[in-house]
Amino acid sequence: MNFYFEASEVLNRLDAKEGSIKGILATLPENNRARTTALVIETLKYKSVLSDVIQASKLLTEEKKKITSFNLALVLVHDTLLVNGIQAGDGPIKQAILRHKTRLRSELQRIKIKRGVKSNLELAQTSDDRAAKIPRYVRVNTSMWSTEEAMQFYTKRGFQLQGPFASSKGFEIDEHIPDLLAFNPALQFRDDPSYKTGKIILQDKASCFSAFVLSPPCNDPNAVVIDATAAPGNKTSHLSALMGNKGKLYAFERDKRRFSTLKMMLSKAACRNVEAVNADFLTIDPSHPKYSLATHILLDPSCSGSGIVNRLDYLLEDEVEVVDEDRLNKLAAFQLMIIKHAMKFPRVQRIVYSTCSIHASENEHVVSRALQSDEAKSGSFKLAPRNDVLPKWNRRGQAEGMIGTGDADSLVRCSPGEDGTNGFFVSCFVREPNFVLPQAEPSKKRKADTEEAALEKRKKKPKKKVKTE
Known part of the structure; x- marks a missing residue:
C-alpha cells in the first residue's frame, strides 16, 4: 500500500504546483520510480473520468474514515477499474474500495454510454x-x-x-x-x-544546446568547469562527456532531495570527473581556491518552464495558462543575480545562460540587463558572436528585447511545435580578448613547500672556493 501513498503524494505536490510532472517524478527513489511514474501518468490521463466516478459513487462520503485523501482514492480506483486490481494486501483501505467495486464499475459504464465510447482507452485525455x-x-x-x-x-x-x-x-x-x-x-x-x-x-535536443555551446575544455586534466544549478543532472553528464571525463566539474545543487537525485544520475552515467556540491551557487565565494579556477560556467536556473511541451505536462492543463507577471519578474531578478555572480569569478572565460522559457522577460531582457551591469563592464563581458553559438540554427533572439545592448543574432531560441524541440533559450557571454587573466595564487601549502625547497637548495649549494695567492 505504500506504493499508492507515494503516488498520491506526487499528485498532492502537483496540485500544490511544486513543480512539473517530470521534475517531481525525478525526485522519487530510483528503485520504485518507474512503477510510481506509470501509475501517476495513467491516473492523470483518466483523472476527469475517475473524479466523476468517485463523486457519483459517494466513495469518499461513505468511507471517509478509511480514505481521507482524494488523490489516494484516485490511484486506488484507477487500478480497481482500469488494470488488474489493487496491488496490495487485504488491508482496511483496500477493503473499503472493494466494498464499492460494483458501484464504481456501474458509474464508469454509465459515463462510457453518455460519451458514446466503447473502450476505456477512448476515455483517456489525449496529448498536446x-x-x-x-x-x-x-x-x-x-x-x-x-x-x-x-x-x-x-x-x-x-x-x-x-x-x-x-x-x-x-x-x-x-x-x-x-x-x-x-x-x-x-x-x-x-x-x-x-x-x-x-x-x-x-534529453530534449534544446536542452543539449547549453553544454554544447559552453564548449568546455576536452581531455584537459587541468580544466575547471562549474554547473551552477545541476539537478537532475542531464546537462552535467553532458558536460562531463564533452570534457572526456577529464579535469574537474563542480556541480552545485542546493536542494537536498534534488541533490540526491543528481548524485544517482552522475553515478549511473559514470561521470568520474564530477564533484557534486550540496550548496547554493550564489553563496560560493568567487575567490575560493578551488572554484576561482573555473574558466567555464553553465547557468540553467529556475524559470517559468513556459517552453516545455513534453508528453506529460499537458495532463495538468485544465485551464488556459495565465501569465503571472509578478512571478516572471521575481524569476528574472534571480536569473540576473546568478549571471552577475558568475561574472565575478576571476578566471571565467565563457558563461552560458539558458532557460526553458519563451518569455522575453526571462530571456532577452535578462541578458540585456546583464550586459549593462557593473560586473559585465568590469569583467569585459560581451555576447559571443553567432559563429560561436550554433551558427546553423535559424531561430535567433528577439531584437526588440535587447534594448540596444547586444546582437540578438548571438542568441538562440527554440519554438515548441515548430523546431522539433521544446521551447528554449540560450545565450553565451565571453570575455573580451584584451582582458588580462589574474595569475592563480599558489596555495599556502604549495607556497610553504616551495620556500622550504628553496632553503634546502641554498643549504646544499657548495660554497665557492676562494683562490689564494
Whole structure:
C-alpha cells in the first residue's frame, strides 16, 4: 500500500504546483520510480473520468474514515477499474474500495454510454498536438560507449536510418548536436537496457544546446568547469562527456532531495570527473581556491518552464495558462543575480545562460540587463558572436528585447511545435580578448613547500672556493 501513498503524494505536490510532472517524478527513489511514474501518468490521463466516478459513487462520503485523501482514492480506483486490481494486501483501505467495486464499475459504464465510447482507452485525455512533432531524443553517453556502437546496437534491433517519422523503427543522427539520436515520438526507452545502465540519456535536443555551446575544455586534466544549478543532472553528464571525463566539474545543487537525485544520475552515467556540491551557487565565494579556477560556467536556473511541451505536462492543463507577471519578474531578478555572480569569478572565460522559457522577460531582457551591469563592464563581458553559438540554427533572439545592448543574432531560441524541440533559450557571454587573466595564487601549502625547497637548495649549494695567492 505504500506504493499508492507515494503516488498520491506526487499528485498532492502537483496540485500544490511544486513543480512539473517530470521534475517531481525525478525526485522519487530510483528503485520504485518507474512503477510510481506509470501509475501517476495513467491516473492523470483518466483523472476527469475517475473524479466523476468517485463523486457519483459517494466513495469518499461513505468511507471517509478509511480514505481521507482524494488523490489516494484516485490511484486506488484507477487500478480497481482500469488494470488488474489493487496491488496490495487485504488491508482496511483496500477493503473499503472493494466494498464499492460494483458501484464504481456501474458509474464508469454509465459515463462510457453518455460519451458514446466503447473502450476505456477512448476515455483517456489525449496529448498536446505539439508534442507529437517532437522526436524522442536520445543522447549517447560517450563516457560509456561511442555513437557508432550505439547505432550498431539499435540497427541490430531492427531500427533503420530513415528519419524518426518515417516509421515506428525509424531514427536519425541529429544535424546540430553530436552524439544525439532522434527516434519516433511514440517510442519509450524506460525499459531499454542502454537506458537502465546509463549508456543513453533521454534529453530534449534544446536542452543539449547549453553544454554544447559552453564548449568546455576536452581531455584537459587541468580544466575547471562549474554547473551552477545541476539537478537532475542531464546537462552535467553532458558536460562531463564533452570534457572526456577529464579535469574537474563542480556541480552545485542546493536542494537536498534534488541533490540526491543528481548524485544517482552522475553515478549511473559514470561521470568520474564530477564533484557534486550540496550548496547554493550564489553563496560560493568567487575567490575560493578551488572554484576561482573555473574558466567555464553553465547557468540553467529556475524559470517559468513556459517552453516545455513534453508528453506529460499537458495532463495538468485544465485551464488556459495565465501569465503571472509578478512571478516572471521575481524569476528574472534571480536569473540576473546568478549571471552577475558568475561574472565575478576571476578566471571565467565563457558563461552560458539558458532557460526553458519563451518569455522575453526571462530571456532577452535578462541578458540585456546583464550586459549593462557593473560586473559585465568590469569583467569585459560581451555576447559571443553567432559563429560561436550554433551558427546553423535559424531561430535567433528577439531584437526588440535587447534594448540596444547586444546582437540578438548571438542568441538562440527554440519554438515548441515548430523546431522539433521544446521551447528554449540560450545565450553565451565571453570575455573580451584584451582582458588580462589574474595569475592563480599558489596555495599556502604549495607556497610553504616551495620556500622550504628553496632553503634546502641554498643549504646544499657548495660554497665557492676562494683562490689564494
